[in-house]
Amino acid sequence: MEVRKNKIMVENLCKTYHTNSGDHEVLKDISFNVEENEFLVLLGPGRCGKTVLLNILAELEEQDSGKIIFDGGRPEMGNIGLVFQKYALFPWKTVMGNVEMSPKLKGVDKATRQANAQEYIDLVGLHGFEKHLPKQLSGGMKQRVGIARAYATEADIMLMDEPFGALDAQTRYSMEDAIINIWEKNKRTIVFVTNNVEEAIYLGDRIILLSSRPATIKKEYKVDLPRPRSYTDRAFLELRNEIVANTDLDV
Ligand SMILES: Nc1ncnc2c1ncn2[C@@H]1O[C@H](COP(=O)(O)OP(=O)(O)O)[C@@H](O)[C@H]1O
Ligand SMILES: [Mg+2]
Structure with a gap:
């Protein structure tokens, strides 16, 4: 079996905002690893804390506690590739x-x-x-x-925050193919955030399912489907149903 090394190790991240209307807990004890050249998807409902988590990984924001360890040390500024919705x-x-x-x-x-x-x-x-x-x-x-x-x-690490979220469905499908095409030809470690379960299964080697806010890790799914994947494949739909059954409502 192929053994891949961990590129990013996230340990017990916590984040609470202190606002005028009180404490606003956003991330609660988040721990996961990302393997080198893995396509990892963080899937979670709207406003659960996905962007906050990605911003902390990009060092655009600071966690209250917990650690992020990068293999080979923290990349220098500008050595993480960022793709956002805007x-x-x-x-x-x-x-x-x-x-x-x-x-x-x-x-x-x-x-x-x-x-x-x-x-x-x-x-x-x-x-x-x-x-x-x-x-x-x-x-x-x-x-x-x-x-x-x-x-x-x-950059050998790419962080993508709902990059296709503003696109119409048809364009979104072709973008999903475009990102897989470039990644298969030129592997990087990708952490891709989405609130769309089909997109998560279409893209990911592995999916980390987050709860509604405060985000905690509910479950992890290894996606063992060959690429190119099909939205209508039976195994695809079975995994989709399983994930949907475990997903918190988008409230
Ligand atoms: N700077 C901030 N101050 C207070 N609350 C914040 C701040 N940034 C984000 N939040 C809150 O954290 C929660 C998670 O936000 P976000 O990570 O953007 O959600 P999403 O999962 O949709 O990306 C939201 O309730 C948001 O209002
Ligand atoms: Mg967001």
Whole structure:
């Protein structure tokens, strides 16, 4: 059996916000590991604390207690690839300009960074759109740029917070295929947040199911279905029903 090492170890994370209306407990004793090159999905109902958890992993926020241990030490700022629901592209830069931005800031020479950027642009299916500006692109295409840009940072850890949440269903399916395509050809450790059970099963090697707020880990599912997966496959539907039965209502 293949033994993979842990890339991220999360131990007993807790987070409570102290607000005018009282204490607001968001994360309660969250512990899990992410293996190197694993596609891990965090699945949980709306407002349960998914974004807070991902922000703590990205060091955009601080936990009250608990630890996050990265194999090889905490990545330097900018060495975690982030993809959020909002596209956050530079509107005055072309697709190529957006994707090559991070390596450019790191001083990578133009020929190297543009060759790398081109590879990722091709892998997300945007060949021919290199010179387009974000305003000329659809929502799905902008999110493809976001994924290519995160890849081009050469970060080996990617955190994705409901990146397809604002897209219509059809676009969302093609984005799910796009992310699996690039990840299968160029493996990274991905932590992908969603509130959509089908998306979780379609994408994940493993799913961690969170409770409603305060988020706790309810259960973990290994998804042993071969890729490409099918939403209508019997084993897919069985797993879906099992997860739905264990999922807290989105209140
Ligand atoms: N800075 C903050 N101050 C107070 N409450 C917050 C703050 N950030 C998030 N929360 C609360 O934490 C809960 C979880 O939020 P979030 O992680 O965004 O949920 P989701 O699972 O939908 O991503 C929500 O009730 C939200 O209002
Ligand atoms: Mg969120």
